[in-house]
Amino acid sequence: MERVRTILAVMLFVSFAAALLVVPQPAHACSCAAKPDIREELRRKTAIFAGKVTAIEQPGWGLVRSSADPVKVSFEVTEVWKGDVGPRTVVRTALDGDSCGFPFEAGTDYIVYAYSGENGLATGMCERTAKLSAAAEDLKALGTGSVPPPDQTARSGMRPALWIAAGAAVLAAGWLLWRSVRSGTSRRPS
Structure with a gap:
């Protein structure tokens, strides 16, 4: 009986020692399948472009922070293969891998x-998506892209919708002024 107790004590000690030596690895929630085909991506994606990262805006510190919180990445675009991409654009990605x-x-x-x-x-x-220096296969398959169109909003300082709204307001004010002047002249005292 004493021998059984000794064996159990040794086994228990070895089990605890092994448990202390085994370090759990962090779990990663992101798991990607094989890299998508370039032609398939050209068909599926909204935009494909090359550019330099000019700014990275981290999400604010709230009560709860998640690895999925969006990071805003600003680009100075140099070449466009697909999509409506201007010379400066913003792309979002999750905070963490x-x-x-x-x-x-x-x-x-x-x-x-x-x-x-x-x-x-x-x-x-x-x-x-990859560093341009590691994208030789993509650049060869995509061929020469186009230069992004000039940034119209940067020159004017206003978006086209604001110009339209401002123009409509000026026309409405002009029409009201014309109408009040016209109705004032038709009611002259006799």
């Missing part, structure tokens, strides 16, 4: 494969 967020670095050039997200263009680790 655990939620498939792409790890952009400021000042680095990328080829971006973006889809339409909740708040505009978005991308992640499971897209073909």
